[in-house]
Amino acid sequence: MTSAVIMLGPPGAGKGTQAVRLAVELGLPHVSTGDLFRENLSNETDLGKLAKTYMEAGKLVPDDVVIDMLFGRVAADDCNGGYLLDGFPRTVAQAEALSERLADGWTTRTLQLDVPDESLVERASGRLLCKDCGNIHHEKYKAPAAEGVCDACGGELYKRADDNAETVQERLAVYHNETKPLIQYYDERGTLDVVDGSRTPDEVFNDLRGLLSVSGAPGQEVT
Numbered sequence: 001m002t003s004a005v006i007m008l009g010p011p012g013a014g015k016g017t018q019a020v021r022l023a024v025e026l027g028l029p030h031v032s033t034g035d036l037f038r039e040n041l042s043n044e045t046d047l048g049k050l051a052k053t054y055m056e057a058g059k060l061v062p063d064d065v066v067i068d069m070l071f072g073r074v075a076a077d078d079c080n081g082g083y084l085l086d087g088f089p090r091t092v093a094q095a096e097a098l099s100e101r102l103a104d105g106w107t108t109r110t111l112q113l114d115v116p117d118e119s120l121v122e123r124a125s126g127r128l129l130c131k132d133c134g135n136i137h138h139e140k141y142k143a144p145a146a147e148g149v150c151d152a153c154g155g156e157l158y159k160r161a162d163d164n165a166e167t168v169q170e171r172l173a174v175y176h177n178e179t180k181p182l183i184q185y186y187d188e189r190g191t192l193d194v195v196d197g198s199r200t201p202d203e204v205f206n207d208l209r210g211l212l213s214v215s216g217a218p219g220q221e222v223t
């Protein structure tokens with residue numbers, strides 16, 4: 001069975017942190033729509049210029065634009081054996097487009113990281129990212145050994161433009177209005193598992209790994 005594993009969760013829940021480790025564990029490519037947009041932003045492509053306004057305002061990039069970009073990415077050969085989605089889908093329209101695209105023989109697993117809103121602003125506003133390898137740190141929860149320097153590759157750390165308190169609040173509101181309905185969407189299709197994401201990254205990872213390695217439970221067909 002070939003699987004699309006979906007990481008769902010609010011901004012700052014730990015989707016990226018967990019997806020990087022899970023991708024290695026599962027041997028699947030990690031496909032993050034936020035990372036794809038940030039790559040386009042830094043390469044100053046037309047897509048990056050279009051996405052910038054939405055991202056900086058904490059709004060969702062329009063569905064057709066995201067779906068085109070995502071489908072282009074997962075058409076690559078490295079996704080033939082499955083992939084791990086981080087930040088997609090984020091609306092019911094995106095979920096439906098994905099479900100239509102997945103052919104017979106594909107299953108999905110949806111992992112929802114549950115973290116209370118009050119922790120999310122602190123997580124996002126303390127986040128530090130590596131300019132070179134994208135490694136995720138946190139000023140308090142995963143402080144780099146040397147200030148401003150990536151533990152993994154020695155690259156320079158930076159803060160995302162949308163990680164200020166005001167934009168995080170807007171991203172949270174958008175999550176509640178537009179993305180949260182996906183919990184019910186996938187629950188109704190029998191593919192949803194919810195994990196308490198408020199614990200340490202290792203504890204969360206162990207739960208996710210356990211859920212994905214349960215034999216005989218490869219997920220349900222998306223309908």
Ligand code: AP5
Pocket residue numbers: 009010011012013014015016017018033034035037054055056058059060061062066086087088089090094123124126127128136137138139141142171197198199200201204
């Ligand atoms: P995106 O980049 O996907 O942002 P997001 O969903 O808001 O999620 P984040 O990346 O902020 O959080 P995360 O869950 O990955 O947390 P992380 O692991 O980094 O999207 C950005 C923008 O792009 C959107 O706003 C939108 O404009 C656009 N976009 C993207 N996809 C789209 C789509 N499908 N449709 C439309 N528009 C789209 O962790 C956060 C911090 O917490 C880190 O510092 C980390 O070290 C720390 N941390 C992680 N886990 C723990 C833990 N267990 N305990 C303590 N600290 C922790």
Ligand code: MG
Pocket residue numbers: 015016017034
């Ligand atoms: Mg992320």
